[in-house]
Amino acid sequence: MKRHETWFGILVAISLLAASCTGGSESASPTTPVPAVETTTPAITQTPTPPAATVSDQDRINATIAQLDAEVAAGEGPSDTYAYDLLDSKVDDDGNVTLTICAWTGDTVFDAVRDSLYRTAVADDGTITATHITTPVAAGDCLNTTLIETAFDVAQRYDEQWNESIADPIAFAEEDLTDLLTMDLLDLAKTAVDEWRQEDLQFPHARPIGTLADTAVADILWRRLTSNGVSVLEFAICRPMDPESG
Numbered sequence: 001m002k003r004h005e006t007w008f009g010i011l012v013a014i015s016l017l018a019a020s021c022t023g024g025s026e027s028a029s030p031t032t033p034v035p036a037v038e039t040t041t042p043a044i045t046q047t048p049t050p051p052a053a054t055v056s057d058q059d060r061i062n063a064t065i066a067q068l069d070a071e072v073a074a075g076e077g078p079s080d081t082y083a084y085d086l087l088d089s090k091v092d093d094d095g096n097v098t099l100t101i102c103a104w105t106g107d108t109v110f111d112a113v114r115d116s117l118y119r120t121a122v123a124d125d126g127t128i129t130a131t132h133i134t135t136p137v138a139a140g141d142c143l144n145t146t147l148i149e150t151a152f153d154v155a156q157r158y159d160e161q162w163n164e165s166i167a168d169p170i171a172f173a174e175e176d177l178t179d180l181l182t183m184d185l186l187d188l189a190k191t192a193v194d195e196w197r198q199e200d201l202q203f204p205h206a207r208p209i210g211t212l213a214d215t216a217v218a219d220i221l222w223r224r225l226t227s228n229g230v231s232v233l234e235f236a237i238c239r240p241m242d243p244e245s246g
Helices: 002-028 057-073 145-167 183-199
Strands: 083-091 097-104 112-122 128-134 221-227 230-236
Touching (some): 057 083, 057 097, 057 112, 083 145, 097 145, 145 230
Antiparallel strands (some): 083 097, 097 112, 112 128, 221 230
């Protein structure tokens, strides 16, 4: 019985010692706290979408007129347009612009009403681009301003040159009228001047001094026609006569 008690005492002592060692080991190794990691989510920056450029119908019309002017100035006018008068303009729902013009090609005395159609596009910065589509003949008649001004300019030059010729037939120079008269009319002029020279005739005040428009005493009449394949523009101008001549 003493042996058993002795072993039991030893076993209890070993158990207590083991427990004491185990408890001492756990208290000697404290747990090191892990620092918290703060995470920051970057803010998402959105680039604002610029508002779409706003243009008016008049803006489209102005851009189209500028494009037409550039084409005419470069000799690339639609349907060989050399000069035009703007008669009307409109914009449809698709942004297409129609310019109704009195178009003149420059090589005839006739003109025509035309509907010049352009497609317009608007860039993000508001720039408007106009692209020509077609220019068909439209209904109606017109009289192009440049056509009339050009015709009056030629008539005025002829009037001045012819006044000098009849005032002093001796000084008549055929080359002065070469670019103003057809060959048939130039031949008639030379025949008349030769007769005046032979008879020593002069007409210094046959026509009033001044422009055709300024000296006219009635409305200037005009007409256009085609004769033997030649287009003709004629003016009827009533001017005061020299009392000594008539």
